[in-house]
Structure formats: structure tokens, C-alpha cells
Amino acid sequence: MPRYNPAEIEPKWQxxxxxxxxxxxPDFPDPQGKGKLxxxxxxxxxxxxxxxxxxxxxxxxxxxxxxxxRMQGKTVLHPMGYDAFGLPAEEYxxxxxxxxxxxxxxxxxxxxxxxxxxxxSYDWDRALATTDVEYFRWTQWIFLVLFDTWYDPDLQKxxxxxxxxxxxxxxxxxxxxxxxYQDRHRLAYQDDALVNWCPALGTVxxxxxxxxxxxxxxxxxxxxxxxxxxxxxxxxxxxxLLGDLELLDWSAGIKKLQADWIxxxxxxxxxxxxxxxxxxxxxxxxxxxxTTRPDTLFGATYLVVAPEHPLVAKIxxxxxxxxxxxxxxxxxxxxxxxRTEADxxxxxxxxxxxxxxxxxxxxxxxxxxxxxxxxxxxxAIMAVPAHDVRDHEFALKYRLPIVRVVEPLDATLExxxxxxxxxxxxxxxxxxxxxxxxxxxxxxxxxxxxxxxxEQQGLGREAVNYKLRDWLFSRQRFWGEPFPILHELGPDGTxxxxxxxxxxxxxxxxLPHLEDYKPHGRPEPPLGKADASWLYVELDxxxxxxxxxxxxxxxxxxxxxxRFISPRCTEAFVDREQEAAWMPVDLYIGGAEHAVLHLLYxxxxxxxxxxxxxxxxPEPFQKLVNQGMILSYAYKDHRGALVPVDxxxxxxxxxxxxxxxxxxxxxxxxxxxxxxxxxxDPEGVVREYGADALRLYEMFMGPLEATKPWSMQGVxxxxxxxxxxxxxxxDSRSEDLKLSEAVQDIPAGAEHDRVVHSTIAAVxxxxxxxxxxxxxxxxxxxxxxxxxxxxxxxxxMENLTLMLAPFAPHLAEELWRILGHDDSLAYAPWPEADxxxxxxxxxxxxxxxxxxxxxxxxxxxxxxxxxxQSLALDNERVAELLAGKEITKVVIIPGKMVNFVIKS
RNA sequence: GUCGCUGUGGCGAAAUGGCAGACGCAUUGGACUUAAAAUCCAAGGACCCGUGAUAGGGUCGUGUGGGUUCGACUCCCACCAGCGACACCA
Numbered sequence: 001m002p003r004y005n006p007a008e009i010e011p012k013w014q015x016x017x018x019x020x021x022x023x024x025x026p027d028f029p030d031p032q033g034k035g036k037l038x039x040x041x042x043x044x045x046x047x048x049x050x051x052x053x054x055x056x057x058x059x060x061x062x063x064x065x066x067x068x069x070r071m072q073g074k075t076v077l078h079p080m081g082y083d084a085f086g087l088p089a090e091e092y093x094x095x096x097x098x099x100x101x102x103x104x105x106x107x108x109x110x111x112x113x114x115x116x117x118x119x120x121s122y123d124w125d126r127a128l129a130t131t132d133v134e135y136f137r138w139t140q141w142i143f144l145v146l147f148d149t150w151y152d153p154d155l156q157k158x159x160x161x162x163x164x165x166x167x168x169x170x171x172x173x174x175x176x177x178x179x180x181y182q183d184r185h186r187l188a189y190q191d192d193a194l195v196n197w198c199p200a201l202g203t204v205x206x207x208x209x210x211x212x213x214x215x216x217x218x219x220x221x222x223x224x225x226x227x228x229x230x231x232x233x234x235x236x237x238x239x240x241l242l243g244d245l246e247l248l249d250w251s252a253g254i255k256k257l258q259a260d261w262i263x264x265x266x267x268x269x270x271x272x273x274x275x276x277x278x279x280x281x282x283x284x285x286x287x288x289x290x291t292t293r294p295d296t297l298f299g300a301t302y303l304v305v306a307p308e309h310p311l312v313a314k315i316x317x318x319x320x321x322x323x324x325x326x327x328x329x330x331x332x333x334x335x336x337x338x339r340t341e342a343d344x345x346x347x348x349x350x351x352x353x354x355x356x357x358x359x360x361x362x363x364x365x366x367x368x369x370x371x372x373x374x375x376x377x378x379x380a381i382m383a384v385p386a387h388d389v390r391d392h393e394f395a396l397k398y399r400l401p402i403v404r405v406v407e408p409l410d411a412t413l414e415x416x417x418x419x420x421x422x423x424x425x426x427x428x429x430x431x432x433x434x435x436x437x438x439x440x441x442x443x444x445x446x447x448x449x450x451x452x453x454x455e456q457q458g459l460g461r462e463a464v465n466y467k468l469r470d471w472l473f474s475r476q477r478f479w480g481e482p483f484p485i486l487h488e489l490g491p492d493g494t495x496x497x498x499x500x501x502x503x504x505x506x507x508x509x510x511l512p513h514l515e516d517y518k519p520h521g522r523p524e525p526p527l528g529k530a531d532a533s534w535l536y537v538e539l540d541x542x543x544x545x546x547x548x549x550x551x552x553x554x555x556x557x558x559x560x561x562x563r564f565i566s567p568r569c570t571e572a573f574v575d576r577e578q579e580a581a582w583m584p585v586d587l588y589i590g591g592a593e594h595a596v597l598h599l600l601y602x603x604x605x606x607x608x609x610x611x612x613x614x615x616x617x618p619e620p621f622q623k624l625v626n627q628g629m630i631l632s633y634a635y636k637d638h639r640g641a642l643v644p645v646d647x648x649x650x651x652x653x654x655x656x657x658x659x660x661x662x663x664x665x666x667x668x669x670x671x672x673x674x675x676x677x678x679x680x681d682p683e684g685v686v687r688e689y690g691a692d693a694l695r696l697y698e699m700f701m702g703p704l705e706a707t708k709p710w711s712m713q714g715v716x717x718x719x720x721x722x723x724x725x726x727x728x729x730x731d732s733r734s735e736d737l738k739l740s741e742a743v744q745d746i747p748a749g750a751e752h753d754r755v756v757h758s759t760i761a762a763v764x765x766x767x768x769x770x771x772x773x774x775x776x777x778x779x780x781x782x783x784x785x786x787x788x789x790x791x792x793x794x795x796x797m798e799n800l801t802l803m804l805a806p807f808a809p810h811l812a813e814e815l816w817r818i819l820g821h822d823d824s825l826a827y828a829p830w831p832e833a834d835x836x837x838x839x840x841x842x843x844x845x846x847x848x849x850x851x852x853x854x855x856x857x858x859x860x861x862x863x864x865x866x867x868x869q870s871l872a873l874d875n876e877r878v879a880e881l882l883a884g885k886e887i888t889k890v891v892i893i894p895g896k897m898v899n900f901v902i903k904s
Numbered sequence: 905g906u907c908g909c910u911g912u913g914g915c916g917a918a919a920u921g922g923c924a925g926a927c928g929c930a931u932u933g934g935a936c937u938u939a940a941a942a943u944c945c946a947a948g949g950a951c952c953c954g955u956g957a958u959a960g961g962g963u964c965g966u967g968u969g970g971g972u973u974c975g976a977c978u979c980c981c982a983c984c985a986g987c988g989a990c991a992c993c994a
Contacts, residue, residue, distance in 0.1 A: 253908060260907075263993065291994060304994090346992080376993045383994085389905095390992050467993050592988085628909095629988090667915095669987090700928070702917060706910080707987075714916065717928050727943085774918070777927035784927090787944085846923045851975045853923055891974050897922050901974045 004726035006690025029075035042590025046107040067806035071830040079564035082129040086553040090479040130556025137508030138573035151236035158611035202519020230474040249623040263467025267292035270460040272355035290377030295446035298435040299405035300382035307331035308374030320352035392425035478517035480550030592626040628707040632678035634670040692808035693719040699772035748793040761833035848899040
């Protein structure tokens, strides 16, 4: 085998690693080693389409990192698994008439085959899928932990429900009342929620799965209907989820995304007394609003309540009832997203009722408008049209008064004029005016003063709000984890409202066999069609019906990183000691599309488990890196329409033309898509160029976090590099496999040593910084250097092989063998850069005049400033330029540059 | 609309206060070959001056405009473009 042939050596080494369990990870980190390292990829959803080039990007990065640290002596946990529940699998199953478990397992087998083909150093013995019954047994168990936990706001901690203090008033009502009180406080609770129900898909959808009132998948109409749903009380943890971001080594961008999603705001709740009117029999005294700008209270000229607000009907006088009712009903049919469409004109209706502004004592009208959301704050606002753009827009449309109470600190006269005339609205901070006792105060001080005064009068208080909502956790689908919950049946055989957990000993609750799990257009979950033997349970003499909702796809991915630590543990969801030894995850790499939801949900579950004493760290993922998207070239015609790549041809001049119209096209970068025929299949790349070339190319394209376009010529380029490495070491003309004659077991000279050790230093640094593209460039320089040498020290070739091993492991193993080593190099010590051998005697230093390079002089390393200056002045050209000029300043950075500043 | 990221040769990129364009692709020239492929060696930002040809020298150049600095791709301000996320949260 004289030539580099990845098709032969790659399967050979993959078989070797598998047979020798080279990457098996021990239960505990080696106490003699250099510590533990837990490196995790976001596990894939095993779609029928197989691996996409985007998958190996992150996986190669983590693989390089793991292989490097193994060579540095760390014990590395590096697992892989599958997030396999979910709607696409179920849809596919319905379409092809195969059971979802069967198609899911086939897809997993295909993914595993493709991943193994790329030579990743996973411990495959730890592989798992969220659909494994033995896995979701513990997903259900964790759900029961959530069900068994309430959040104690005083201790800021989740505690067992048995420790929830029961108020005397509840206790006297008996066991049922206590149970219902407890149920209302659990982290997993049931609630009547307005959901996005899609009859065609037969399920509720998350808000992000609904676009303009239609489903993202299939474009079916979506309705808003109230349904009894399971909710998870993530809002209880909002403050900790926000505060603990500080502990994490995540990019500022991702932290900000999460912080914005949680959306903490501080302001005040203010009570507005309702003006009693003869017609309305309103028992309530006041409406409570939430505002972040209590300092603008004097400018509140009307109130707005959400259409869902419980007081709407009570405060509306009969004369207005019909139109208010009509408006509220119309609003109830709109989705949240419809209502919040920004470019939409605001609408609203006057209720006919008035409230008293507590500062001015003036009556102000109360309106209903759907720009106020029922489920944020108190569902009601005080409108300050002079200082809030939304209120301003609404006030202009309905001709409501605008009263200016804040002046900007630094505005141009022109701006000030417009603000004073009410033409534009000023929403910033400034100085209070026309606000009685607040006049002259800065916004911050005015807020404090008005809150204090409201508190004194019992009319308001400081308040905090979050955008984050509780998590709607149930789906009406077949292919998900069943809830381990039982509904007690009354004497008439229908649920009586009492619920209980399935005893832990009875877990898992497996999915029943269903002949027909297709959607039927009604919101009852498909599991309701299960046999009575599954559906009905008798326990302690009572009859129960199982909960028939299933969990959303997010559930399984909320804790898989814990199961990887002890995947076969039968006693617990994770072995306690092993958890303490391996957690937290040291490096987590995945796509930015999971920046908010997955990472927030997983952090939430982790904190609950932490509070309940099941895990040892408050946060699961210490360092997070988002790999960039891999895009493809696409072509656009004069109209801006995209042209499929098979209709594009490049001519001799390098211009791209449409093969049919001959029109010259513009090359752009776009997402890969089947329609554009520019999807790159990783398996095809492996066949043509080899797995090592694919891995190397994905890393050489550019920085890990950047989005970058795929180029087959680039793949060819790195393959060319691997060929050069091969020829550097191996005699490619010989019939049998042997070292090149240039490779000799001789000591390296000073020049060779410098190249070797500077490469080691650079590559080591680059790997630790995840800067793989520059690490590869350094190895290319190394190869370019030694290719020119007719004698290549064997030790230098060994160092190169070791450095290349994390990137191109198959080739490196093969070269290692040819260099005379019997073992795999997976655990060979990483080469160390010898600082002594990096030292050089002299450097070339640029000499600048007024910042422009005018000469270059070789100077000894470590020269002092004075000598550097005189050497520079000795230079003929420099002397010439400085002749007769006055030198005003000389800047000298020894070893870097000398700059003479002269008067011109 | 708001927020974030990105803007550097023909292309992917490097350098993140000190010689802009490392490394790779594509291109061009040379060696090898009967020839081609492969391989190896070499050249290369643009423009100008200079020379028989070299050598050599100059000006400009990192999206645009301004600023800080002896010195800016790098830091600051404003703007433009592309991509992405969020979107009436009071």
C-alpha cells in the first residue's frame, strides 16, 4: 500500500478502536491522572435523512478536544446518544404506516453507523436514546420529583411537598382540601391554559410552532382553546436562573439571550380606585396595575386592562356591555402572536368606567385593549402616553389626553419642542415636571419617592415581574413519555379531580401498543384509545385512569447529560458518587438554536434536582460554545430568485451563468436546501475524500463559532495536505509499507528543533483555545518545511504524528504504526514544547519613520532600547530620511519595532 | 422596530494596539514526463515611478465617515450593508 488510502485505513482503525474498547471511559476518573474532563455534544434528533454536514462540525471539535486531553493525561467522559421522541418521527410513522419505535430504531442505527464512520472517540457503551424504556423510566421519575416539590420563596429553594405548611383555614376543611392545596403548589401542576390547538395535526403546539395563526408544519389552521394542561413552574426559579448565569463560562451573547428571555423588570404595583357608578354593581374597590415607571404616575391619563381581565365585565356599565363583550370575544380567538404583531394597528374599546389617578385625584377612563397582555404583570396598565410609545400611539388614535411629566436631560431644542408639543413621545429617563412633590427629581429618585409615598398610603408597592412563563409541558401525541400520573375515578367511573403519582416501584409507565395513533381532530390524546388493561389501574382498592397526555420532546434532553455518567445504573437516575465525580459538564458544544429553550429547561430541572439533593452542582454546563452554521453557495438571478446549482455553470473567466438562459448570476451564501440542490452529504464526502479529510476540512473552514460556506475545493485542499503528510513519512514508491528513506533516526538540528517546538507550542495553545483552523495551518507550515528537507529526523515526524492525531486520528494511528509503535497513540503523551529550543539569536525589526516602515534591521534578541536606537540610526536609509529633520520622539519596543517621529 | 453577530485579495481566512493578507483554494510560471495526470519548486493586494531587464523606490489599501494614539483591521462615536434572534412584557 504505497499511497495514502483512507478507504482502507479508516475502517481498519475504527474496527481496532471498537475491538480494543480504546475509548471506554471508567466509572470514575483515574486518581493517578490529571483530573476529569466531561465533554458533551448536543445529541442529535435521528431523522430519516441521516447525518448533515452540520453535525460533524461540533462533533469533530469536541472529539479533537477529548483526544488532546486524553493525551495530556485527563480521564475523559465523551458520550453520544439520541433525542428520539417527537413529532417528525410520529408523522413519518403515520405516513409510512410503520410503528414509530421501529422507524426510530432504524434511524438510530443509521446515525450510529454514520457517526462511527467519522472516527469519533465516543464511549459507545454509554450510548442511549430518550425513547429507551429504561431511560424514560427515569424521565418519569424526575417528573415525579417535580410533582413532589414546592418552591419555598423564603428559603429560595424547592422542598418536598410534605413540608409545605398548610394554612389553618385549609387544614380544617379536611384531606381533600389539603390535597388540592398541595396540588396547587407543586412544581408540576395542572391548569386550564389557552393553547394553540391544531385539529389537523391533532395536537397543541408551542407558540414558536405557530406562524400567523397557522401551523409551521403543514400550514394548518390553529385555534386558541382552553385545555387542562400540565405546567411546570419554571417561573419560581426565574431569579436563580438569571443570577446563576454569572457562574457560567458562556459567551456574553448567549447569557444575554437567556437573561432577555427571563426578562426581569423592577417597578411598582399601583391601585387605582374605581369610580362607583349607579348602573354597575361592581363589588371591587380598585384595579391594580404594574408599571416600571411609577415616576410618571402624574401623566397617567387612562387605564388599559387586558380583554381577559376578570374585572372587565364587572366594571362595564350596561350601556357599554355589548361592544366590550364583542371586543373581548374577538380578542380571545387571536393567538398571542397575532395580538403582538408589531406593525398591526392598536385596537381597543372604552368600558364606560373611570378610575381615580391617586396622585392627581382626577377620574381617568378605563379602556380594554389587546395590546395589554392578560398574563403579564397584573393584566392592567396605567397609560402614560407622553412617555410610552405604545400608549402614545393608542392615545393619538383614540384622542386621549397626553400629559407630559418628564423632560429629557440632554435633548436638542428641536427635539424638546416636539416633545413639548406632544408630537413625539419621550420614553427615556430625565427630570420630573408637573408632578407635584416629584418636580425636579431625576427619574431614579422620583421612582423611589413615589413608591414610598404610595406604600405609606397603602396604594402601591415595589414589584418585580418576569417575562418568563410557566412551561406548558403536555402534548396530545403518541410518541412521547407517558406521565406517571393517575386520576382517581369516582363512583360513576369518571375522574373526581383527585390525582396521585404512580408509585416509583411501578415505573416505568411504558407506551401502550396502539393499532391507531393517528390524529382524529379532537383534543383527546391518542393514549385515550389504549386498551382498558393499560388505561385503568387499581391501587389500594381505588380505581384510576392513567394520564393520557405525553411529555414534550424537551423532556428527555433535560437530563441526558446526567444519565451518561452511569447509563446502566438501575438504582437511581444517576449514581450519586459518579455524579459528584464527573459533574459539571466541562465543555458543551451545540447549535445556537438551543440557546434559550433547551438550555433554560435543562438548567431548571437541574436546579430542582440540586435543591432536592440529587445532584451536587447548581449548574449543569460550565462552558458552552455554539458552533456556527455551515452554509452553501447559492446563485441569484437578476430578479433575486435563487437558481438550483445544477442549472449553474462557471465559464473560463470565472463568471457563473445560468445553463438555460445564459444570464450571469450572482453568487451568494445561503442555507443548504433540497430545493437548491446544494445539500452536502457527509457520507459521500467520506467515500470520496475520507473521514479524516472531512474532519480536517470542517475545522479548517474557519473559526468554530463562525457561519461559513462549504466548498468542495476546500475539502480537496485538506485531502492534499493529508497526502503530503503521508509522503513526508512513508515511502510512496515502494511496494510495501515502509518509512521514507528521508526519515532517519538522527538528532534534530537547531533549525529543525525550532520548527518542531514552535509548532508544538502553537498547536497546543490553539487546541486549548478551540482555535482549530490555525492549529491546522501551523501543521501545514511544519509539513511544508520538512517536505523540502531531504533528511527528516524521525523524532520530528513522531511529534507531527502525535499533534495530528486529534484531528486526523486514522492517518495518525497508521503513521504511528509505520514509525514503529505497536500501541494505539490515543493515550501517548502529548509532546511538550521545549522553551530552550524556541530561543533565537536575532530578529528582524521594522524601523518606522512617522509610523511608516522604511527599513528592516536584524537585531539581537534582548537588545536594550539604547542599542536598538543606535543600530536603527546606523541604517543608511533611515539616516537619509532623518537627515536635517528634528526628531521629536522615538518609540522603541525591543524586538518589535522602532519608530522615529519627526517634524515634517 | 429592538438586540446580537459579521464586513480584510478572485474565494475560505490570519493577525485583535506594533511589518495587513499566515495557511488553504483557485490562478500563473518552472522542473520532471514522449505527453498528460500526479508530484516538486516558485510567483502573486492595487496603482505609480524606475530599469534594456533585474534590483530598487513611492502612493493607496481591512464596509463608509469621523475621533483617540508615535502607531488602528484591532479602541471610541456615527452611519451603511448582510445574516440571525426576539418582537406591544408596561
